Amino acid sequence: MPNTVVVYVTRTGNARRIAEDLASRLDTVALLIEDKVNRNGLWGYLRAGYHASTRKATPIGDPGIDLSGADTVVMVQPIWASGIVPPLRTWLKAHESELRGKRLGLFTVCKGSETGPIRAAFEKEFMKLTAFGGIKERDDERTQSAAFGAFVNSLS
Numbered sequence: 001m002p003n004t005v006v007v008y009v010t011r012t013g014n015a016r017r018i019a020e021d022l023a024s025r026l027d028t029v030a031l032l033i034e035d036k037v038n039r040n041g042l043w044g045y046l047r048a049g050y051h052a053s054t055r056k057a058t059p060i061g062d063p064g065i066d067l068s069g070a071d072t073v074v075m076v077q078p079i080w081a082s083g084i085v086p087p088l089r090t091w092l093k094a095h096e097s098e099l100r101g102k103r104l105g106l107f108t109v110c111k112g113s114e115t116g117p118i119r120a121a122f123e124k125e126f127m128k129l130t131a132f133g134g135i136k137e138r139d140d141e142r143t144q145s146a147a148f149g150a151f152v153n154s155l156s
């Protein structure tokens with residue numbers, strides 16, 4: 001798909017793998033929104049949960065993409081505390097006006113949460129999504145691939 005941007009946030013690499021798969025299906029590359037907060041170890045995990053559940057926007061390294069030419073933007077994130085990850089929130093707040101009017105997709109990975117409420121929470125806080133998808137870590141390859149395909153189809 002021409003003029004498509006894929007960005008992702010990850011802590012342990014699952015969202016990176018997904019973003020790279022989606023990006024290759026969309027004929028583009030996946031760009032990291034770098035989480036500048038230390039999320040390592042038990043304290044890092046607890047801090048991540050706290051920041052997510054209190055809907056913080058935390059410091060990031062912005063990939064600095066020119067969004068003006070993009071018609072479609074895909075965001076990939078793990079689910080933290082049943083919600084949006086704080087680094088994605090920071091990026092969205094910084095680029096909200098540039099994102100208006102574009103086709104937007106959100107794809108999530110998690111251990112076992114229901115993903116429907118994430119879509120609703122995202123749309124309430126930010127803007128309407130054209131496409132939404134998600135997988136669980138334990139889903140087999142066929143299930144994951146089907147979810148990627150359905151997501152890419154619903155973007156167009």
Ligand SMILES: Cc1cc2nc3c(=O)[nH]c(=O)nc-3n(C[C@H](O)[C@H](O)[C@H](O)COP(=O)(O)O)c2cc1C
Nearest residue numbers: 011012013014015049078079081082110111112113
């Ligand atoms: C702070 C924190 C909170 C999490 N909360 C949830 C949750 O509410 N539901 C869930 O299914 N998984 C939850 N997870 C698990 C991650 O979503 C899951 O391991 C994901 O695959 C990690 O992706 P990553 O490798 O890109 O970081 C949480 C992980 C972290 C670090």
